[in-house]
Amino acid sequence: MLEFRNIVKKFKETLVINDISFSVKKGELVVLIGESGCGKTTTLKMINRLIDPTSGTILINGEDIAKKDVISLRRNMGYVIQQTGLFPHMSVKENIEIIPKVSKINAKKIKDKTLELMEMIGMNPDEFLERYPIELSGGQQQRIGVARAFAMDPEIILMDEPFSALDPITRASLQEELINIQTHMKKTIIFVTHDMSEAIKIADRICIMNNGKILQYDTPENIMKNPINDFVSRFVGKNRIWSSPELIKVKDIMIESPITIQPKASLFQCMEKMREHKIDSLMVVELHTNKLLGIIKAKHIQPYKNRNIEVEKIMKKDFSHALPEESIVEVLKLINDTQESTLPIVNEKGCLVGLITKSSLVTTLSQPFVEQKEVI
């Protein structure tokens, strides 16, 4: 959909963008993030040609944008900046309709579109259309900015720190709304910010920039889990993952080689194995295939005087389990509901791949707090 090929930008002699290449898929929300002055705005403005690259090509649907008519390119691309982006002398209606009007779209269509957009951003047209920007709160102004960007039904929308000047609560609700709008409208959005939590919240993919270069371009999850270098991990913040636990997956924290026993083993062997590993339960798995058949606990064995019985006769077969791709939030719920202290993790084929216990969860979840203590 959108592709940067070896883009270099120099202002006079200073290199601001140092040979970047990346591409954005249709319908994706990509966040450009980095410290102030790293070249985010410059990168964004090259897409609507407010800035021309020194060398390199930018393609939209395979076409070089340098060869397109710049006015129609911009009209078919939304552009949202901070509050100052609205025209102070025009009413909300005039602000939203300016480009459709100069593009000579028919009046009825414009009117319907404006009403539709007001609904999209959740603002009452009767109340707000005739107001001027100065009569709106910061959050409302930004909503109008977003509505204006959608007025021409563009494929691509560019946003340069649109929510940065807002208070945290308003910002959070606008982020939510953007996600909502995005799921319905499926636009390709390039969003610039310097706020990592904002990026994690809204991005499909995050592009971390520094000194005019792209350091890492990946999903929020992967960036948090596998920061490519120290800069990225510092930037992401070491404990960032803990503020979005839904991104932590079972496979990230499970015990990978749980202690197992085969179904034909005797209860005596079970007790021995538990003693040896200082645990109170075992996973009963089929030999060779590792298919999980049941769970045996020390307290289940206790009533049986005859310790030669095969474990498969008394093991618990109706156990709850989780998949490795599930988030730990789900697992926490499951453990809470079932009051089980151990939860086997099985893959789609039913084979045992790991184990989560209450104590391993506690260890994982307490990690950031324990670490912080050490720092102090």
Next chain:
Amino acid sequence: MKEFIEFIEYIISSYKLIINLLADHLRLTAMSVGLALLIGIPLGILISYVKRLKKPVLGVTNVIQAIPSMALLGFAIPFLGIGTVPAVTIVVLYSLLPIVKNTVTGITNINAETLESAKGIGLTRFQVLTKVQIPLALPVIMAGVRIAAVTSVGLMTIAAYIGADGLGYLVFSGIRTLNNNQILAGAIPACLLALFVDFIGNTAEKLVTPISLQTNSKQDKKQIENKRRNSLILLGISVIFIIAIFVLSAFL
């Protein structure tokens, strides 16, 4: 008291002349300011785009303003002779500075991000100018026009010295003939005219300021709209008044 009665008698005896001169004065001033507008605003817009022109143009207009008006009138005589043409020329030159300067200030002082966003959403250069820059700069430009108009009324009085028609004629001929009543019959209407022009300018300035830029004082929008209607009515009355003077002078 005696002087006052004499003055009134003078006015009554020569009201035809006074009204004719007032109409001339108005006409010449309007012509000069009109010309200054036609030259000044495009010039201002041009030099706010072509940065290289800014210094020389503003420099030249500054120099013109710095030359005493009497001296400038004197310079004009050898080149343009005496009469209306040199007078109007000088007044136009004088009026240019506030108009050009305010146009440049108005247009270049618009928030850069507002302009960038206008460009970024796909307005052409001309549309940015007509839909964003000029409307936003209009109050400042209008303030320049007001200064120019008020100065022109005064200058036009002096221009009578080189033979232009207008209220200045009464002042100068009064000085020559030591007729105080004649001097006052020119000076007082000239003062009133200047105040009147200032008032029109002020009203127009308010009218061209976008409603949204007047709301900062937290006034009710309705209130402002009412005020605007009143201003418009006042402006209408002023125009009728001016037309009345012209009509009157045509019949006298």
